[in-house]
Amino acid sequence: MFSIDRKDFGPDFTFGVATAAYQIEGGQRDGRGQSIWDTFSATPGNVKNGDTGRDACNHYELWPQDLDLIRDGGFDAYRFSFAWPRLMPEGTGAVNQAGLDFYDRLIDGMLERGLKPYATLYHWDLPSTLQDRGGWMNRDIASWFADYATLVGERFGDRLAATATINEPWCVAFLSHYLGIHAPGYRDMRAAARAMHHVLFAHGTAIDALRATSTKNLGIVLNLEKSEPATDSEADQAACNFGDAVFNRWYLGGVLKGQYPSELTEWLAPYLPANYQDDMDVVSRPLDWLGINYYTRGLYKASSDPSRPVEQVKGNLELTDIGWEIYHKGLSDLLVRVSNEYTKIPLYVTENGMAEVEGDDDPRRVKYYDEHLRAVLAARAAGADVRGYFAWSLLDNYEWAEGYDKRFGLVHVDYQTQKRTPKASYRSFQGLLHNTR
Numbered sequence: 001m002f003s004i005d006r007k008d009f010g011p012d013f014t015f016g017v018a019t020a021a022y023q024i025e026g027g028q029r030d031g032r033g034q035s036i037w038d039t040f041s042a043t044p045g046n047v048k049n050g051d052t053g054r055d056a057c058n059h060y061e062l063w064p065q066d067l068d069l070i071r072d073g074g075f076d077a078y079r080f081s082f083a084w085p086r087l088m089p090e091g092t093g094a095v096n097q098a099g100l101d102f103y104d105r106l107i108d109g110m111l112e113r114g115l116k117p118y119a120t121l122y123h124w125d126l127p128s129t130l131q132d133r134g135g136w137m138n139r140d141i142a143s144w145f146a147d148y149a150t151l152v153g154e155r156f157g158d159r160l161a162a163t164a165t166i167n168e169p170w171c172v173a174f175l176s177h178y179l180g181i182h183a184p185g186y187r188d189m190r191a192a193a194r195a196m197h198h199v200l201f202a203h204g205t206a207i208d209a210l211r212a213t214s215t216k217n218l219g220i221v222l223n224l225e226k227s228e229p230a231t232d233s234e235a236d237q238a239a240c241n242f243g244d245a246v247f248n249r250w251y252l253g254g255v256l257k258g259q260y261p262s263e264l265t266e267w268l269a270p271y272l273p274a275n276y277q278d279d280m281d282v283v284s285r286p287l288d289w290l291g292i293n294y295y296t297r298g299l300y301k302a303s304s305d306p307s308r309p310v311e312q313v314k315g316n317l318e319l320t321d322i323g324w325e326i327y328h329k330g331l332s333d334l335l336v337r338v339s340n341e342y343t344k345i346p347l348y349v350t351e352n353g354m355a356e357v358e359g360d361d362d363p364r365r366v367k368y369y370d371e372h373l374r375a376v377l378a379a380r381a382a383g384a385d386v387r388g389y390f391a392w393s394l395l396d397n398y399e400w401a402e403g404y405d406k407r408f409g410l411v412h413v414d415y416q417t418q419k420r421t422p423k424a425s426y427r428s429f430q431g432l433l434h435n436t437r
Contacts, residue, residue: 002370002432008377014116014388015433016077017070017410018351020123020167022053023397025083027060030098033089035125036135037400040183051403057395058418060102065420067109069411070394073426074433077116077161079350079390080106081123084148091127092144100155107159116161118350118390120221121149121206123167124182124400131184136172136195139273142202142282149206153213163215164291164350165206168223169199169251181401193271197279200254204282221291221350222251224338225298226330230313235302239310243300256342258284267309289387290343291350294331294372296324320368322355322399322406328371335379335386346387349376353392355399355406365425391429395420 006015022037041052059066070078084091086099110117122145126135130144149165157163166172176182178192186192203220210218227244229236245261253259258280265272303311317325335347354368369391380386396409404415410426413419422430 001428002366002373004370004373004377004432006432009380012387014076014348015429016075016079016116016118016388016390017073017394018079018118018390018392019059019081019394019397020120021081021083021086022056022123022125023393023399024057024059024066024395025086026054026056026058027102028054030102031086031089031096032083032099033085033091033096034128035083035085036128036131036183037125039128040185043185046183046185047401048403048405051398051405053398055415056398057413057415059395062418062420063106064109066394067106067113067115069420069422069426070115071113073410073422073430075115075429077118077388077390078110078394079118079120081120081167082152083125084122085125085127087151088127088148091130092147095151103156107156111159117159118162118164119152119156119160120164120167121145121152122165122172124172124176126183135184136177136198136202137191139194139198139201141198142205145202146205146209149209150213153210153215157210157213157215160215160217162217162219162289163210164219164221165203165210166199167221168293169196169203169220170223170247172199174246189268190271193268194273196250196268197273197276197283200251200283201279203255204279204285207285207287208282217288219287219289219291219348220255221293222248222255223293223295223351224248224252224334225294225296226327226333227298227300230299230301233302236300239300239302240298242310243298243312247298252338252342254280254283255287256284256290287343287345289346289348290338291348292334292338293351293392294334294349295352295354296320297327297330299325320354321357322402324354326354326368326371328368328375331372332375332379332382335376335384336382339379339384344385346385348388348390349386350390351392352389353408355408358407358412360412360421360423362423362425365423366428369425369428391425 173195180187229240396407
């Protein structure tokens with residue numbers, strides 16, 4: 001069980017769990033279109049064991065019992081994502097009625113159970129037909145995304161407690177277009193530079209579209225790391241600054257200040273869209289809240305390879321099953337930094353969790369959550385306006401390029417039978433959230 005008390009967070013703090021459509025829904029029928037993850041995962045070598053999201057956790061059919069798990073765990077909110085290809089199979093144009101009906105059922109099911117719906121418009125499942133037209137490399141995606149946002153706002157907006165435009169734009173752009181690890185799998189400077197800007201430009205156009213539908217409480221979810229130098233040397237500190245620009249400051253500065261870090265605009269200068277500066281007012285549209293996903297730190301040293309600006313190195317901290325260092329202090333440091341340097345709008349920890357070896361008794365995960373919840377309290381004590389915390393994830397699920405090999409869930413999923421079994425970490429949250437001492 002946890003060592004903290006719910007009352008430590010105050011009466012208005014929101015506790016929730018998070019998932020993403022492609023990782024749990026399955027249900028690839030009823031008019032749903034194809035996404036870039038369908039084709040990326042179908043390509044040999046891209047995903048461990050050739051795993052795909054075809055069935056995932058079958059949340060498409062089993063959503064009632066999943067919502068019951070959230071309610072019975074004592075959580076206040078459910079952070080989920082809409083699947084763009086389920087709602088608009090071609091990405092633009094015709095709307096899929098079965099998709100609308102599914103999310104109507106899901107949202108109404110949350111409300112019936114007293115759960116607040118925290119929605120995300122885009123959690124990486126771009127319709128394949130839009131990828132055929134260049135995807136995030138094409139500036140037109142800003143208007144495609146705005147049209148999609150309008151559909152969501154008009155149909156569901158009045159029932160949503162909060163709406164985020166995009167989940168983890170660093171992953172959408174850099175991880176997927178420069179490092180090539182996620183769909184669509186590019187390793188190209190020009191592709192990355194364009195995606196890095198267009199993903200934030202599209203975020204801004206979606207904010208405008210959602211506000212036009214009177215959808216309230218709008219934000220974006222950024223994945224941030226605690227960037228640190230491998231040593232105190234001047235070269236490693238410079239490398240850390242560059243790594244921080246790539247991972248953190250491009251997105252924080254763009255969204256919250258309308259300004260990209262000069263280290264990156266100089267590095268990417270030959271590849272950025274022409275006159276991108278003219279879009280920065282849209283990129284930095286005012287927000288109601290900011291979501292921060294946090295998992296680990298980045299440790300940097302000066303690169304010995306002239307083709308690479310910096311190198312990341314392994315630290316000496318305890319690792320999760322996916323190989324990420326456990327560093328709870330990084331979460332409090334980040335929350336305080338964002339609050340002091342970038343914005344005073346409310347902050348939410350929209351994802352935090354760890355992959356652990358299979359099993360229902362997960363003491364390391366219990367300790368992980370306990371320490372990171374304490375880090376949130378430390379950040380609040382230091383003045384950061386943190387309003388909520390969402391554990392990643394409710395269920396073991398499809399972990400992107402890792403396939404089904406890594407398990408982040410509070411609830412174990414037997415992928416053969418789809419049986420759900422709560423783990424000790426789920427019971428620890430249940431104890432915390434039902435505690436009224």
